[in-house]
Amino acid sequence: MNTLVIIAIVSLIAIGFYCLIITRNILKIIVALQVLVKGAMIAMILAGKLTDQMELAQSMAITIIVADTIVAVIGLAMSIQLREKTGTCDIHSISKLKR
């Protein structure tokens, strides 16, 4: 049972990272970050269950949800602004670093 949850956590984080390596669309990046943070949150709850400190773990997990929601909200707003200003959603064409 714990093994299954560990597999779930690691898979979620792995899927999140894989999407971050692959994607070039800025909204997909935010989706990937959301998946990643969900995995982290489940990890926190599992740790609380294993060490019998569920209350502490719950309060930390609430902090995680708040942080991740704020990231999502601000990220979406910035991607809207980016689209308005540059007309594209592709992060490679926006980057001006000399390669």
Added chain:
Amino acid sequence: MAGILIPFLIFTPWLTAILVWFIGDKHEEGLHQFASAGAILSAILSLLLLSQIGDSTISFAKIGPLFGNLSFSTDALGIILACIANCIGSLTVIFSAEYMKHEKSLARYYSMVLLFIGAMSGLVLTANIFMIFFFWEITALCSYQLISFYNDDPNAVRGGLKALFITQFGGIGLMVAGLLIFGYTHSFEIGRFIQAAQGGEIPANVLGIIGFTLIIAATAKSAQFPFFTWLPDAMEAPTPVSALIHAATMVNAGVYLLCRFFPALEAVPGWKMTILILGLITILISSLMAIFATDLKRVLAYSTVSQLGYMFAAIGAGSVLACQFHLLSHAIFKALLFLCAGAIIHSCGTRDMYKMGGFFKKIPFISITFIIGSLALAGIPVLNGFWSKELILESIHSGTPIIIYILMLFSVILTALYTIRCVWLVFFGEPRSDLHVHDAPFLMALPLGILSLGTITSWLVFEPFSRSLSNSLPLYGIPKETLSELVSKIFGDPYTFLALGMVAIGILIWFLRNKLPLHNSITRKIKSISLNSFGFEAINNGVVNGINAASEAIRNIQTGSLNWNIFGMLIGLICILIALMIGGL
């Protein structure tokens, strides 16, 4: 009291640097005045700190669980060097108010100079090895920035990069020594390390490695053999910067490092002999190069290298007192020489000595101050250079094999020779080309006057100097001597007159140079080798080119793409997991 003065001493120049940056380039007059005011304030604070010399260690906050305390020690070694750095720093800032008039990006200049002064005070006052490394790196940054100040000139940029790479190589030595010290004593405090080393808690081979990595750090920073080629190329910097950084303060950091760790490492077999031999080779090589150089500032740079070699030789002979006294004298007269050279170059526009000549009648004030400085350099009696050089020669004579003393006497001849050559070519003889020179304006003449006064009189403070060093550094074995003891010792020693005779021989060689059989193939060969810096220029240029090429190649992995960066993150994660699997199981 000292606990309040020391943070103020470090933060006043830093605060002034930040404010100068905000004032910007538009208000040039205000910049000059504000920077000078900040520098003078920190000089006053450092002079106040002289009254607080004791052997206590003041510690402020903890810098994290691993790095120990932010601690400062109030012993004489640090405070005297901090005074030198701040006072000469303030004089060069006053000088720059006139020298750097109407230059571009003055805010950058002043903020880097002030940042440097604060970092130098921090370097010598701190008692925590990690903080020494921190301030060391800040001084290296400021030195690089100031050498490449005229960043449109590719020679200046190249000189700055070369100085940075070579001194950073020394920084690696300091880091290795610091980590080893932490590994064996579990603390970064210097006092604890000295206690452990003298008590025998550190195994002998580890102590040897610490000693030799510290020698690498000191020789790279103080431009000794084999790292001496960065200092002559650093003369692309504006002259007040050369006076401050490359003559009076930063290059003393290497000497300071060795003096600070002296009681812990003097028992390591071969340590003192290595320092002595390195110093001696440096003196001989750089004096030879100074005899054949044509650029005025390069001659002064080579002479700085050779005088630092004298200090290294003093440490190698075991006398920290002689080394520190020569450091004090050298800082004053070398800053004087560089500032005079700056005034000359500013007014006539060229650095080539073979184009100058006959300046003595045209610019009497600068000539007199320059001649005072060069007399101190050569070691003529009554000036401060004489006393300190004789103290070094006496300690070498009593502590080391006789062959080293003979070689040192030979170097005294060479020192006198290049000094008189420099003075004669610039100030006497017939003018070799018609250059217009004018005497120094007030703001330039004021520091020159103060420094020449210091050159004539700074040896009088020998008694409080040695007494404070001896009282505040009980483990260092420094003798207390009074001034009359010093005078009688030096004038009573027949070897003193031998050294004076060598100076006279050097001056005579110059005046008789056309009559002596000097224009043969041997001198020509020596001349060509020394113009190539004995082959070390090629090695160091190779290193600099190699590093430039490597950094251009590594630039390709910085793509700015999110995908690539996350990929790199995962590779790092794999490395950590491999380490966990190997180590944790």
Added chain:
Amino acid sequence: MPLVYFLVVAALIYSAHKATRVKGLLNAALWLAGTSCLTSILVYILGSPGLAVIELSVGAGLVTVLFVFAISIIGDEKITSDVFVPHWLAISISVVSFGMLAYLLIAQHMPSVQSVTTSPIFSDLFWEGRKIDIYLQGALFISGILGILLLIAPAVSKRIKEGKNK
């Protein structure tokens, strides 16, 4: 009991995979909502009902609505630049690194944690013990939402004007 876990975990992994790999941004947002629901169920059966409710309302509610909002403003488009890291390399590195991590966790080679005997009441801990933290987060949350509304207001009003002009 393990069967429930197994189903929930399998569905969670499947919906996360679909959320990142499906074509079309709106579909991705809907699969993300599904992922939120399934994590909320998982958290509930792990023993934390309060958190499950919060996750459901925030993840499947707030974030999904915002996503749909943003997607309606931005619209879908094809990405035409080239890939920096080829697919096979990305898959292999994710599998390798997280496979190692899973192995270390499951075989319990990670450093172990000790359990604490006293366990306080949740609401006490939450509102008293971490008071400053929680108030700060609440303020951050609200100011974030207001700031976002300010940021995207010009874009939204422009769209509305365009809609009216058509």
